Amino acid sequence: xxxxxxxxxxxxxxxxxxxxxxxxxxxxxxxxxxxxxxxxxxxxx
Numbered sequence: 069x070x071x072x073x074x075x076x077x078x079x080x081x082x083x084x085x086x087x088x089x090x091x092x093x094x095x096x097x098x099x100x101x102x103x104x105x106x107x108x109x110x111x112x113x
Contacts, residue, residue: 077083093099
């Protein structure tokens with residue numbers, strides 16, 4: 069049954085998103101990042 073549902077969804081271009089924790093960045097050059105550490109009180113150093 070789930071395959072039939074999937075087939076019908078694809079036929080009608082329906083997609084159901086799911087919670088995705090990954091972020092995909094497509095760039096021609098590397099992304100510059102910085103790391104900020106927090107002290108025990110939760111303040112940025």
